[in-house]
Amino acid sequence: xxxxxxxxxxxxxxxxxxxxxxxxxxxxxxxxxxxxxxxxxxxxxxxxxxxxxxxxxxxxxxxxxxxxxxxxxxxxxxxxxxxxxxxxxxxxxxxxxxxxxxxxxxxxxxxxxxxxxxxxxxxxxxxxxxxxxxxxxxxxxxxxxxxxxxxxxxxxxxxxxxxxxxxxxxxxxxxxxxxxxxxxxxxxxxxxxxxxxxxxxxxxxxxxxxxxxxxxxxxxxxxxxxxxxxxxxxxxxxxxxxxxxxxxxxxxxxxxxxxxxxxxxxxxxxxxxxxxxxxxxxxxxxxxxxxxxxxxxxxxxxxxxxxxxxxxxxxxxxxxxxxxxxxxxxxxxxxxxxxxxxxxxxxxxxxxxxxxxxxxxxxxxxxxxxxxxxxxxxxxxxxxxxxxxxxxxxxxxxxxxxxxxxxxxxxxxxxxxxxxxxxxxxxxxxxxxxxxxxxxxxxxxxxxxxxxxxxxxxxxxxxxxxxxxxxxxxxxxxxxxxxxxxxxxxxxxxxxxxxxxxxxxxxxxxxxxxxxxxxxxxxxxxxxxxxxxxxxxxxxxxxxxxxxxxxxxxxxxxxxxxxxxxxxxxxxxxxxxxxxxxxxxxxxxxxxxxxxxxxxxxxxxxxxxxxxxxxxxxxxxxxxxxxxxxxxxxxxxxxxxxxxxxxxxxxxxxxxxxxxxxxxxxxxxxxxxxxxxxxxxxxxxxxxxxxxxxxxxxxxxxxxxxxxxxxxxxxxxxxxxxxxxxxxxxxxxxxxxxxxxxxxxxxxxxxxxx
Ligand code: ADP
Ligand code: ZN
Numbered sequence: 214x215x216x217x218x219x220x221x222x223x224x225x226x227x228x229x230x231x232x233x234x235x236x237x238x239x240x241x242x243x244x245x246x247x248x249x250x251x252x253x254x255x256x257x258x259x260x261x262x263x264x265x266x267x268x269x270x271x272x273x274x275x276x277x278x279x280x281x282x283x284x285x286x287x288x289x290x291x292x293x294x295x296x297x298x299x300x301x302x303x304x305x306x307x308x309x310x311x312x313x314x315x316x317x318x319x320x321x322x323x324x325x326x327x328x329x330x331x332x333x334x335x336x337x338x339x340x341x342x343x344x345x346x347x348x349x350x351x352x353x354x355x356x357x358x359x360x361x362x363x364x365x366x367x368x369x370x371x372x373x374x375x376x377x378x379x380x381x382x383x384x385x386x387x388x389x390x391x392x393x394x395x396x397x398x399x400x401x402x403x404x405x406x407x408x409x410x411x412x413x414x415x416x417x418x419x420x421x422x423x424x425x426x427x428x429x430x431x432x433x434x435x436x437x438x439x440x441x442x443x444x445x446x447x448x449x450x451x452x453x454x455x456x457x458x459x460x461x462x463x464x465x466x467x468x469x470x471x472x473x474x475x476x477x478x479x480x481x482x483x484x485x486x487x488x489x490x491x492x493x494x495x496x497x498x499x500x501x502x503x504x505x506x507x508x509x510x511x512x513x514x515x516x517x518x519x520x521x522x523x524x525x526x527x528x529x530x531x532x533x534x535x536x537x538x539x540x541x542x543x544x545x546x547x548x549x550x551x552x553x554x555x556x557x558x559x560x561x562x563x564x565x566x567x568x569x570x571x572x573x574x575x576x577x578x579x580x581x582x583x584x585x586x587x588x589x590x591x592x593x594x595x596x597x598x599x600x601x602x603x604x605x606x607x608x609x610x611x612x613x614x615x616x617x618x619x620x621x622x623x624x625x626x627x628x629x630x631x632x633x634x635x636x637x638x639x640x641x642x643x644x645x646x647x648x649x650x651x652x653x654x655x656x657x658x659x660x661x662x663x664x665x666x667x668x669x670x671x672x673x674x675x676x677x678x679x680x681x682x683x684x685x686x687x688x689x690x691x692x693x694x695x696x697x698x699x700x701x702x703x704x705x706x707x708x709x710x711x712x713x714x715x716x717x718x719x720x721x722x723x724x725x726x727x728x729x730x731x732x733x734x735x736x737x738x739x740x741x742x743x744x745x746x747x748x749x750x751x752x753x754x755x756x757x758x759x760x761x762x763x764x765x766x767x768x769x770x771x772x773x774x775x776x777x778x779x780x781x782x783x784x785x786x787x788x789x790x791x792x793x794x795x796x797x798x799x800x801x802x803x804x805x806x807x808x809x810x811x812x813x814x815x816x817x818x819x820x821x822x823x824x825x826x827x828x829x830x831x832x833x834x835x836x837x838x839x840x841x842x843x844x845x846x847x848x849x850x851x852x853x854x855x856x857x858x859x860x861x862x863x864x865x866x867x868x869x870x871x872x873x874x875x876x877x878x879x880x881x882x883x884x885x886x887x888x889x890x891x892x893x894x895x896x897x898x899x900x901x902x903x904x905x906x907x908x909x910x911x912x913x914x915x916x917x918x919x920x921x922x923x924x925x926x927x928x929x930x931x932x933x934x935x936x937x938x939x940x941x942x943x944x945x946x947x948x949x950x951x952x953x954x955x956x957x958x959x960x961x962x963x964x965x966x967x
Pocket of ligand 2: 680681682698699703921922
């Protein structure tokens, strides 16, 4: 009956076709299969965006094509892809792999990750427009003399045929001094063909600055370079931890390693903390390389798109940028460098909550290129991997020219109660400052709190002035007399009397010290010396950061006061004194990494001194001089710090030994949030029991910032040696635990703020 011996259903089962796998940026997390129609073969490719029909109404939605494959698709009725959105591939196969890994690891949807990886400026084609380009088909051009046409049309046709390039309708009409009518006529007769192309109308100048020559590497640097180049030529390169003290010359090593990469016709990506993306950094790279692209956060969309295209075209040799530059579309990546790898700005705190260091490690793995992690104070995650042999380790324990590391002394503030030295500056620090200024040196003072007074309290009734939305003490800012919440920016005027209606005591006390008050204190003690304050209050205007640093560099200003934004990367040879006003601010925060943060902060800020021939000294004011992290930092002894800290982390099932996920829920009513978290916690426990696995929980409890912008916040910290089990547990909660309307919750994988 059917002419062959197969049954119709078997034929159905054997349907094959060119199938595109499609991922949507919103909506369902799984991928969908669509058929590629014949006329779109070669246009629908992995790494491009497409339009597909969705749902019963077949509404057209944008989606990413992540795979195209000729395959059997059984009896399913597949829909067809409607059209391609991109003429150009946005993501290489390695980048697709990397984004898929990110989605899995960070519990995000693949589409969400793709949206984060491809800048909106690129998706929106910023700075480009579509133009119609006209040309004469070859078969028309060869018989042009024989075609009978009205005179105007003939003139237009021969003009276009004679042009070496396709022309826009406007240009063609101008050239022929005619209207659009004859052109339209020719297009109707199919004697002219047209094509729509997207062209860029943007142009930006390349950085053009004076060249600098390579420095002759010292022994430690040469040996570091040798280790790196061995990884460059290894088919399965390992990441490398370049553990070099501040001023050991790591940057010169990066630069010479990149030179090799460029010689091989490949590109390098250099990631730096956002705050280090200063003209100084740009200059250091731009003075050594042609064709560099610097990506920063205040770029216009048009420029961002333009840079992205340049990078994708392979013209750019070196990409320098913050966190998201890890996604730069270099066609032939040769190396990734992550400077100051311990820096917390590499973690993104919105969805997808990735850490650029982990993403860089994955990208390096898929692209088979080395990753260099440079720092004076490695994160314990990286240090531990190096100890375990997963990463190669290059120690650079000495500064260039064997300059000594600065002497670090603690000042025990518990005993500095001398009446004449009320304020934030101890007697020792005052004397050191005086001596330094007399010798014409420069001073950096670090205080990790901005504002004036950080505590406004009534001494009569004890009332503490707090933010009504966050229940965080308000900080007094003296410039405009306001009190400000540093979490939500709530502002009100400073109270003159106690706001408590039953009290109204008029002697309300402003205490606790921020950078503003410190600046005043310095002015009152060293009035004749110019001083500059750097914190997010004074550095709001674009360019103010650079301007301030320039005034300090030129030595017009002798004293620099600031928050942690001054602790990083600055290289001023004349700075011979660094004062840490209160080393304990980070220490007593309820965070697994409190000790690590404190060690890093002291070491980094200490690294700002003694960089010239004048030597340097550091004074660390603290109420806990015996704290292991502070003690290790004063001895410049990272190994000692790690030796003490790692066993503690192991015992308490914490990073880097165990995996951690922090679940945070928030909502306007406290009981709803608390109850929800209770249910999450129970579901997690049930799941772990069912699976016979171990997930330990800390909490649920109110988050350290319990109320933020009017929302109550609860958190729950999960620890497990089994990452996949923990992942599955969180997914189970997403599926099973009902979320009240006004509650929002997130899962933060490898959290860094706790
Ligand atoms: P790091 O990045 O490790 O803090 P830098 O790369 O900033 O160190 O180097 C510290 C200083 O030493 C810089 O001023 C740099 O120009 C200089 N320097 C680096 N390598 C050499 C070298 N081989 N010879 C002379 N000076 C060098
Ligand atoms: Zn607030």
